[in-house]
């Protein structure tokens with residue numbers, strides 16, 4: 240297997256591009272794919288302050304590395320979820336990466352900010368861990384970006400992540416979610432009042448042109464010491480299941496993931512876009528954060544409801560229930 244560019248020994252092949260690359264040309268190729276996505280979807284410019292959600296995994300650290308290499312002003316944000324040794328090791332990976340690149344990393348923890356960890360939240364509410372985790376991450380990422388004055392929140396969702404989400408949304412015909420399935424989610428203001436500061440920060444996904452095994456190869460070649468182990472709470476995560484299913488199809492038909500996602504963006508996404516634009520963002524009457532949860536009739540955000548439930552159950556001495564878990568099929 241030879242590099243498509245220099246004909247030296249290739250370290251990875253990318254079948255959907257019918258190409259293979261040596262280490263240095265793989266780095267160039269992936270950086271070009273990210274630069275192309277940033278330009279194609281008008282994600283941000285070099286004057287914008289970017290906050291990168293850095294989990295310590297391959298995708299977020301590879302993306303952070305690429306943005307720095309492309310000359311962007313990118314700060315990392317690590318949110319500790321309190322998932323035992325997994326959280327300490329992933330935090331260390333994010334901190335070590337920031338130190339190695341001389342980049343700034345902001346660290347917050349759910350326990351310090353809200354008094355619970357992800358496993359505790361799951362036990363107290365009886366919901367699958369990923370549900371509470373996702374809700375808390377979305378809330379905290381947005382809060383941190385606005386409080387710290389960033390223009391854009393950047394996440395490491397790769398092509399596999401987006402295809403798995405799309406697959407799940409189509410399986411269940413989640414029309415609202417299909418309306419939000421885009422590489423860029425524009426900032427939103429309260430009540431739709433133009434001219435007021437954003438309540439929901441602009442969110443972008445520059446890795447949408449990069450598959451999971453490509454970002455892993457990038458991280459290895461770039462010498463990024465990311466956390467390899469999976470989150471121990473992943474078992475109930477249906478997204479993981481969809482990813483495995485799509486990967487099976489991709490193996491026998493390379494290019495399926497790309498076709499499904501970019502075909503959706505080109506041919507179908509506009510049919511659902513109004514669903515997103517019609518929802519009015521109001522301030523949560525409890526925390527002031529933006530919410531579209533119940534609309535003006537019930538303006539308490541889902542985050543506050545979940546947090547209140549967890550603290551109420553703990554105060555009442557309710558014995559934590561085991562979170563619902565689903566077996567992963569193999």
Ligand code: SF4
Nearest residue numbers: 368369372470472473
């Ligand atoms: S697998 Fe679930 S619990 Fe673990 S970090 Fe991801 S969303 Fe959170």
Ligand SMILES: [Zn+2]
Nearest residue numbers: 242245261264
């Ligand atoms: Zn080469």
Ligand SMILES: [Zn+2]
Nearest residue numbers: 523526540543
């Ligand atoms: Zn709230």
